Amino acid sequence: MPGGDPRDGGVLGVDVGGTKVALRAEAPGRPTYDRTFHWPREADLATDLATLAAEVTRLRDGWGPVAAVGVAMPATTDPAGTVTTWPNRPGWTGLDLTGELRRLFPGAATAVADDGDLAALAEARHVGCDDVVYLGVGTGIGGGVVWEGRSVPGRSSAEIGHMVVALDGERCDCGRRGCLQAIASGPATLRRAGIARGVAVSFDDLRAGLRDGLPWAVEAVHATCTALAAAVVSLGELLAPTVVIVGGGFAGGLPGLVPLVGHTARMSARPGRPVPVVTAAALGGLSSLHGALWLAHDLTGGPGLRR
């Protein structure tokens, strides 16, 4: 076996993105392996896979073998692990990802999961909480549900961004009106602020406007927080998570957003049913990578939160 016996124990997390890929490998007695590489520009599937194979060889030769691999994917995959859609790299459509991972890591246990689900798992385990919903607010809204310490619903992703919070709301990319991400994503918030201001609004403009209390900024962010709070309240009724963790680049960059979501949600509590606590995510851009590592750890029967 190249690089040694995979039973020697390393675990590898892979966070696959549309433009770049992050890898982290850990093993007792070995330094952590951290590496990020970019996909070749305008490459086809064969070139992407050759790039990935070269990175796996680099890891094995330079660091050592891995016994388990967890992969966080932004693409939609079917239960067998075949890529069904990935707008960022359309050439991957139809790829048998499970089979490809077996070829790349012979003898190792491998698993693929949605990056939002894995971000949720990582945030939940970071705070040591078993029942968590995670909302990642960025270009879109992703997220996941962790229940009794495990990802729900397992392999198929929780489409939190397409949860409807206002049927007469703004139109979503999916064609429907009122999806959470059509109202509360970064671009949706900036668009609303731009309409109110009468000129296009950048993220930095919004931050400055919010800091200075300008109505076009304050009102745009309030509408976003109201939609997120509606989601929190409804998720509380359905799942009663202990905590709803709000992360993502857009939410993380606006101080005050997460507390306002929590406050707005609490205002909608009803007797006998407290709304979940809302807290800010802790792992930032590393949440999916950490989740992929947990997935790998779980494959080895390593120490999970519940054990």
Ligand SMILES: [Zn+2]
């Ligand atoms: Zn939608």
